[in-house]
Each structure stands twice: as C-alpha cells, then as structure tokens.
Amino acid sequence: MKTLIFSLATLASISLSPAEELQTLLEQGNFAQATSTYGSAKTNQARFTKSICTLAGALEKVAQENYRFGLINQPDLDAGLGLSLPIPENPDAESIDYKKFRTIISDFHESLHEIEAHLAEEDGTEFNLPLDLTRIRIDVNKDGKYVPSESLISFFMQWQGEELEDGNELPNGLVHFDRGDLLWLRGYTQIMLATTDFILAHDFSSPFDVYARNFYSNYKSSLPHLPNKGSIEPSIADAISFFHQLSLTVTEPERLKSSRQHFLNMAKNSREMWKAILAETDDQREWLPSPKQKSVIGVPITEEMVKGWDDFLNEWEAILEGKKLIPHWRFPGKGINLKRAFDESKHTDLILWLTGEAAAPYIEEGEVTQGDFWRQLNETFGQNFLPMSFWIN
16 A cells, blocks of 8 residues: 555656646647646636647648648848748649638637637736647648647748758747737737738739749649740739739728737837736746847847837827828828828739839828838847847747
8 A cells, every 4th residue: 555655656756747738748749638628717827828739730721721831931032921821732722712701811810819818818827838849740631640840830930031941950839828829928918910911901903813832732723734844934024914903892891900900009018018028027038038038049138129119109100090100202292191092902913003103092191200210110129120020029
C-alpha cells in the first residue's frame, strides 16, 4: 500500500501544469478541446486562450482550403495579396473560382468577429501565460502529421518574407503572454477586420480572373489561354494586367464604413495597449516590449518610438475622421477627405486615384497632413516604419 501511495504521489508531482497541458493540446491541433478546457472561464487568460485557439483554427481553415485548391507558394508573386503561405504542393488540387476564393476570405472574417467578441470582455486584470509558438500546430494538408513548417510561427515568418524548411531547426518560440499581448491581439484583430471588410466591399472578380492562374495550379480562367513563353516573364505581364483590372465596383458599401471604423478602433485600442505595456515591471520573454524590456524577436523599442507611435495615432485618427486631408499631386494646397471616400465611394479605381479623377470628388480645402511628419516618423523607426507598424499596431 505504501508503495502504491508513493507511486501515485510521484505521478502527481510530475503531472503536466495547466499551461503545459494547454500547450500539448495546441501542439496536437486540438483547438476545440483547448478552448473548452482552458478558454471558458471569465478571466483574461481564458479570453486570450480562446482567442488564440479561434485564430489558429481560422488560419488552419484558410491553409487547408488553399491546399485543397492547389495554392502555389510563390512569395515573389504575392503582390501584397497575403497569399504567401507555407503550403505544400497538392497533386490532386480541386479547381477554384472567384466565389470560392471570396468565401475563404468571408469565413476568415467571421472568425475574426468571434475573436473581437471574446476580447471585448477584457476586464483589466493581468495574467502570465507561457506558450511556445513553435508548438501551435496548423495541419495544412489534413494528414495528421506534424512538420515544423506547419507551426503557427512559420506562418508569421512567411508573412515577414522568411521561409522555414522542414529540415531546419525552429527558433525559440516561447513567449510569456500577458494583458498587453491580449490588447495587442485585440488591435491586430481590428486591422485584419478592416482589411477583410475593405476587400469584401468590392467585386474583385476581374483582377482575380487575371492573376489567379499564378497562384492556383488548377485554376480555369475565363480569359483566353496564353502561352507561358516569350521575351517577357509571363508573371510580370499578368501583374500588369492585374493592376489594369483594379477598377472595382463597391457592392457592399457598408463594409467600407465598417473598415474605417475598425481602423479607428485599432487606434483607440493601441493607446490602451501601450499604457498597459509601459506599466509592466517584469521582463519575461516579451512579445511586444516596453523600452525597459527585451523582445523575443530581438527588435528593441525605444522611448522615441513610443512617442512617435502616439503622434502617429493622433495623425491617423485625424485623417480617418476627415479632420486632416491627404495631399494629392494634382491638387496643390488641397487634399483628400478620406472619411468621405470611405463613406461615399461607389467605385475604386487604382489608376484613376493616382491620376486624380477618382480623387476629385473628395478634394477639399483644409489642413493637409505634411510629408515632413511622415519622414520624421520613418526616421524614428530606423527607416522601417511600415513593417514595424504591423508589429506594434
């Protein structure tokens, strides 16, 4: 009996902690079980856990759908479409069309709304949740097997232009997530909602028809078949055609208004996030650090950056509210009221915006945002403001 009691006590002493049990479920890709076990309580840690599980599940669905339709992983041809994903070749790909592609985006958008709802209940309390991003699995091809390129961190690396081969060692992905990171995720969700709302506001079937053959191995275009030989690289010619087709009808105008509001929500959330981060007194493998902390990704944040970011938020809000105007080369001394463009646009034509015809209805007299402000902001962030902004939101 004593031996049995000792054995049970030993097993209890080496049992997994709740954080490790959660990590194991995430490594297995069992997001539903992880949510029900660790994401159902009315605490900030549970809300964050539920949101991470929802995001991982949504990304997995996007990846699996793109694998199903034979996405060709070509980062050089991405053209900013976010189609550069660590997805292996599918020899039995199904044929995709515009409607199916749009559904992939709209389904992801709905998952983002779920995350938005989870994080809206944030109650101001701190927590500390250690998770290894290399051990959150995305089963791209539904084969039930884990390879390094199917980890959550590999998706973020690919979006940053870095590629992870299955034979390579994963970086140390351990992060101690806290309330500041919950607010970071809440802000990032607003950015993704704004982006997907903007896309879904338009009928983009024409540019999709032109360019999809570069990304999907089994795409059947309605356009005439063109040979992939000649003195010009075919993908370059297709990219030119793609931009030529960026004359898009606004089919869901309410989504444009919603997109602007999500961008405003991001700015409001960002101030709250930085207030929380600057109040932290620890320094434990931070995702987004204060100037007194170190980041797990090795990029320091300075006090000048924090001040510059606050200045950016003020400028960004003023532009989105139409209180400051965006300059256009054709209308010196005047500028574009971006709020009106979001609220009133019925058509989005990239070329006509550049040449001025599409901008003309929204040109007003008033205070115009100055190039010197943006140049100084970029210098503050080491000539790297745009990519940094996607991290610090």
